[in-house]
Amino acid sequence: MSTATDLPPAAGVRLAVQAHGITKRYGRTVALNQAKISIVDGQTHGLVGRNGAGKSTLVSILTGLQAPDEGTVAFGGEPAPPLGDRDAWRGRVACVYQKSTIIPALTVAENLFINRQSLTGGSLINWGRMRRRAGDLLAEYGVLVDPARPAAELTVEQRQLVEIARALSFGARFIILDEPTAQLDAAAIDRLFARIRALQHAGVTFLFISHHLREVYEICQTVTVFRDARHILTSPVADLSQDRLVDAMTGEAVGLRQVADRPAVPDSAPAVLAVSGLGLADQFTDVDLTVRRGEVVGLAGSASSGKVAVGEAVVGLRRPDTGEVRVAGQLIRPGSVPHALAGGIGFVPEDRHREGLVPLLSVAENGTMTIADRFGRFGAIAPGRRRAAAQRFITDLAVKTDGPDQPVAGLSGGNQQKVVMARALANDPVVLVLINPTAGVDVRSKETLLDVVDQAAASGTAVVIVSDELDDLRPCDRVLVMSHGRVVRTVARGWTDNELVAAIEGMTAQSAGQPGGGSDAGSGGSPAGAADVNVDADVSADESSGENSGV
Amino acid sequence: MSETPIQATAGPARQRLSLGRFRDLALVPAILVLIVVGALVDPVFLSSANLINVLQQQTELSLLVLAESLILIAGKFDLSLESTVGLAPALSVALIIPAASHGLGTELPAWTAVPICLLIGMAVGAFNGFLILKLKLSAFIVTLGMLIVLRGLQIGFTGGQNLFDLPLSFTYLGSAQWLGLPASVWLAVVAFALGIVLLAYFRQGRALYAIGGNVDAARAAGIRTDRVVWTVLVLGGLIAALAGLLMTGRLGSVAAAQGQNMIFTVFAAAVIGGVSMDGGKGTLFGALCGVLVLGLIQNILTLGGVSAQWIQAIYGVIILVALMLARLTSGKAQD
Numbered sequence: 009m010s011t012a013t014d015l016p017p018a019a020g021v022r023l024a025v026q027a028h029g030i031t032k033r034y035g036r037t038v039a040l041n042q043a044k045i046s047i048v049d050g051q052t053h054g055l056v057g058r059n060g061a062g063k064s065t066l067v068s069i070l071t072g073l074q075a076p077d078e079g080t081v082a083f084g085g086e087p088a089p090p091l092g093d094r095d096a097w098r099g100r101v102a103c104v105y106q107k108s109t110i111i112p113a114l115t116v117a118e119n120l121f122i123n124r125q126s127l128t129g130g131s132l133i134n135w136g137r138m139r140r141r142a143g144d145l146l147a148e149y150g151v152l153v154d155p156a157r158p159a160a161e162l163t164v165e166q167r168q169l170v171e172i173a174r175a176l177s178f179g180a181r182f183i184i185l186d187e188p189t190a191q192l193d194a195a196a197i198d199r200l201f202a203r204i205r206a207l208q209h210a211g212v213t214f215l216f217i218s219h220h221l222r223e224v225y226e227i228c229q230t231v232t233v234f235r236d237a238r239h240i241l242t243s244p245v246a247d248l249s250q251d252r253l254v255d256a257m258t259g260e261a262v263g264l265r266q267v268a269d270r271p272a273v274p275d276s277a278p279a280v281l282a283v284s285g286l287g288l289a290d291q292f293t294d295v296d297l298t299v300r301r302g303e304v305v306g307l308a309g310s311a312s313s314g315k316v317a318v319g320e321a322v323v324g325l326r327r328p329d330t331g332e333v334r335v336a337g338q339l340i341r342p343g344s345v346p347h348a349l350a351g352g353i354g355f356v357p358e359d360r361h362r363e364g365l366v367p368l369l370s371v372a373e374n375g376t377m378t379i380a381d382r383f384g385r386f387g388a389i390a391p392g393r394r395r396a397a398a399q400r401f402i403t404d405l406a407v408k409t410d411g412p413d414q415p416v417a418g419l420s421g422g423n424q425q426k427v428v429m430a431r432a433l434a435n436d437p438v439v440l441v442l443i444n445p446t447a448g449v450d451v452r453s454k455e456t457l458l459d460v461v462d463q464a465a466a467s468g469t470a471v472v473i474v475s476d477e478l479d480d481l482r483p484c485d486r487v488l489v490m491s492h493g494r495v496v497r498t499v500a501r502g503w504t505d506n507e508l509v510a511a512i513e514g515m516t517a518q519s520a521g522q523p524g525g526g527s528d529a530g531s532g533g534s535p536a537g538a539a540d541v542n543v544d545a546d547v548s549a550d551e552s553s554g555e556n557s558g559v
Numbered sequence: 560m561s562e563t564p565i566q567a568t569a570g571p572a573r574q575r576l577s578l579g580r581f582r583d584l585a586l587v588p589a590i591l592v593l594i595v596v597g598a599l600v601d602p603v604f605l606s607s608a609n610l611i612n613v614l615q616q617q618t619e620l621s622l623l624v625l626a627e628s629l630i631l632i633a634g635k636f637d638l639s640l641e642s643t644v645g646l647a648p649a650l651s652v653a654l655i656i657p658a659a660s661h662g663l664g665t666e667l668p669a670w671t672a673v674p675i676c677l678l679i680g681m682a683v684g685a686f687n688g689f690l691i692l693k694l695k696l697s698a699f700i701v702t703l704g705m706l707i708v709l710r711g712l713q714i715g716f717t718g719g720q721n722l723f724d725l726p727l728s729f730t731y732l733g734s735a736q737w738l739g740l741p742a743s744v745w746l747a748v749v750a751f752a753l754g755i756v757l758l759a760y761f762r763q764g765r766a767l768y769a770i771g772g773n774v775d776a777a778r779a780a781g782i783r784t785d786r787v788v789w790t791v792l793v794l795g796g797l798i799a800a801l802a803g804l805l806m807t808g809r810l811g812s813v814a815a816a817q818g819q820n821m822i823f824t825v826f827a828a829a830v831i832g833g834v835s836m837d838g839g840k841g842t843l844f845g846a847l848c849g850v851l852v853l854g855l856i857q858n859i860l861t862l863g864g865v866s867a868q869w870i871q872a873i874y875g876v877i878i879l880v881a882l883m884l885a886r887l888t889s890g891k892a893q894d
Contacts, residue, residue: 095781098781108776123781133760133761
């Protein structure tokens with residue numbers, strides 16, 4: 009199984025981190041089984057694997073939050089400090105977790121110096137000096153954030169940058185980024201990558217964890233694959249084809265998903281969803297959208313483009329100021345989710361943790377929440393009928409679960425998202441609105457979810473996919489690109505990655521040959537100089553002001 | 560990397576900062592309005608005797624609000640503070656006075672009364688901390704249970720009687736005058752000043768906000784979260800016992816119902832003052848303003864001749880209205 013194409017480190021190569029023979033058990037579950045990883049100093053090292061492969065456990069062992077049952081960890085050739093010595097750990101390794109460790113109620117400056125406020129003065133906290141020190145620190149790393157702002161006001165991107173700056177300020181030169189791109193739009197990802205490259209030039213080593221293989225090819229020099237708690241392979245990315253990487257992750261020889269060849273939707277097909285003149289202050293203006301029976305329409309754009317708000321307005325999560333939404337000719341009451349559901353709209357909300365799932369309720373209850381009225385009269389719910397309905401979607405969507413009664417919190421991210429999708433499909437919708445339907449899910453679950461989209465379209469559902477993930481948009485018959493609250497372009501089926509990314513970024517296709525295109529895998533990208541970073545900083549300032557007025 | 564125009568943000572930074580301070584002062588206009596209203600209702604209101612009376616009556620409440628605010632900011636709850644106000648003085652006095660005056664018969668020397676009283680408060684806080692942090696019980700239910708247990712204990716060993724035969728050292732703080740003001744007022748002022756400085760200018764104080772705001776992040780930053788919370792619970796018990804001591808001195812006896820029903824007012828004052836029930840938000844200055852607002856309202860109602868039968872209903876309604884006004888002026892949802 010673990011026939012690794014492992015490279016013994018060449019003589020003279022310094023290893024920033026070396027973990028060897030790591031085993032970690034939680035009760036009967038083996039989270040890591042003789043796993044290992046060696047990260048060369050100054051490289052950006054990718055770590056990929058499906059949900060449950062053991063990545064999170066490795067992160068907690070490498071950051072000293074947990075001790076391995078067996079095995080050793082060394083930093084720069086020296087054994088890792090004892091678990092209790094938090095300061096020593098923080099001087100060696102830092103992690104930007106998926107879950108933010110920024111405290112929203114405190115200012116940026118205080119977050120940077122939390123629990124070491126005295127660094128900025130005597131035993132009394134000197135607020136002015138702390139803000140100045142924070143300003144210096146942020147400026148040193150080119151993070152354009154006002155240190156006096158409450159951290160709650162930061163965008164996801166700014167928050168991550170603050171966390172990276174904080175990590176570096178502890179003296180750590182090895183930084184773990186745990187799915188840093190999951191909540192960023194394409195432009196923000198490019199800016200993040202430019203920063204990673206610049207820091208890498210300054211001698212910082214990164215461990216980059218991501219579900220997006222294209223990003224691994226773009227930013228990493230070496231990649232390690234974990235599967236089923238084991239180390240599978242470590243290889244320079246340049247020597248590894250995308251298909252082989254996916255094989256290593258899934259353990260089977262399957263290529264990336266082929267786009268199902270649905271026939272084009274005839275012009276005579278009746279329009280099911282008709283959105284006209286939709287507008288919401290500070291979000292979007294005058295959006296028109298018509299989706300025919302069996303058609304899949306994408307809605308793309310950067311995070312501040314208003315695309316998510318349009319999706320949410322269609323399904324009733326937001327109340328638009330102007331315009332109307334009609335399903336099969338019937339007017340949907342604005343801002344009413346129950347009315348939208350009754351009208352035949354099913355939807356996957358943007359964030360499954362916030363709006364998609366109730367974590368402690370069972371798989372069955374979550375998946376059938378929108379149709380609880382069908383299992384009995386006067387609000388009564390017949391458990392048998394609900395279980396049967398749940399069993400159907402568990403089979404249809406290949407949800408990996410102990411059974412309908414398992415709390416949904418115990419599922420992996422991909423399987424949770426399938427339950428959200430099941431909830432969207434439960435009322436047999438004629439219109440399906442999917443907002444970031446594959447965010448934070450593994451390759452396999454992504455395929456299942458997108459297959460479901462194809463099936464739904466084939467059976468005549470009108471589908472709207474709101475996303476800037478190219479893989480999500482591939483099944484679309486056409487993609488509407490939004491910018492600053494307006495639909496600016498329509499891209500017909502048959503687009504190339506470059507073309508669509510260029511449209512989303514507001515460029516013409518010709519000028520999109522940069523790493524920002526994100527499609528020329530394996531090129532590694534050009535090293536970003538200080539000048540590039542400055543430009544990016546300006547862009548991020550624009551972005552943040554846009555966010556402020558927008559959200 | 561290269562320098563960036565960070566100075567460009569300094570202007571708005573200062574503005575926002577002063578706005579932040581301003582939110583802290585949101586209740587000050589309300590206090591001024593209440594003073595004007597009070598003066599119109601009855602000229603006696605502005606007499607120094609009445610104002611000192613208002614302050615002294617609010618010292619015990621303000622100390623409890625101080626304790627509760629610390630605990631709330633750290634993201635926990637303590638309902639049992641009001642019972643500590645009664646139990647700590649009652650038990651320490653009962654250990655000293657003879658059995659004939661409802662004592663327990665141990666007849667400890669009189670000087671031990673004050674230290675024992677404070678130690679009892681700390682012990683209650685420590686036991687709450689044990690149940691909440693070690694046994695991982697819900698703070699709400701634990702302290703609700705403790706509220707009932709402590710009250711029951713007090714009624715049990717005093718036979719439901721008030722304790723009168725108090726040692727002189729015990730009543731001193733609650734009845735003495737220092738520089739023309741009651742000693743208890745000075746104590747409350749000092750306690751708040753210390754608390755405000757601790758929370759604003761010390762690492763340990765800021766740790767409370769970090770824990771209440773995001774306990775995982777606080778732990779990841781190296782803060783010993785359990786130890787800090789435990790300390791705060793013990794401190795809360797200590798302050799509650801001190802409040803009980805002051806109340807005993809002011810009234811000259813330990814009433815069987817001493818402190819009863821205070822906790823609702825304590826929470827109301829804290830929330831009106833901007834302390835979040837969810838933790839991580841609020842200041843002690845704001846909480847103090849909350850206390851003053853409620854104290855002035857109560858005084859004005861009394862001076863206005865509102866009949867004793869109705870005063871409770873009106874006071875409750877006014878607290879609800881004050882909550883709504885605080886919600887409007889702060890512009891944020893209370894959580």
